[in-house]
Structure formats: structure tokens, C-alpha cells
Amino acid sequence: AKPQQAKPQPPKAPPAKGAPVKAKTTAKPATPKPR
Secondary structure, eight states, rough: OHHHHHHHHHSSSHHHHHHHHHHHHHHHHHTTOOO
């Protein structure tokens, strides 16, 4: 549980990676809706 929590922390620290990751997560749920 400790090693898993440490992984999600680094990706959230950089805003550059967090922006594209959020855009992909929103695009996924948005694509199935119009479909």
C-alpha cells in the first residue's frame, strides 16, 4: 500500500503531466456519451 501511494504522488506533482492526464480521462467518459 505504501509503494502504490508513492506512485500516484509523483505524477500529481508535475502539472504538465497532470493536465494531459486529466484531458484524457475527461475525453474517455465524454466519447462514450455521444456514442
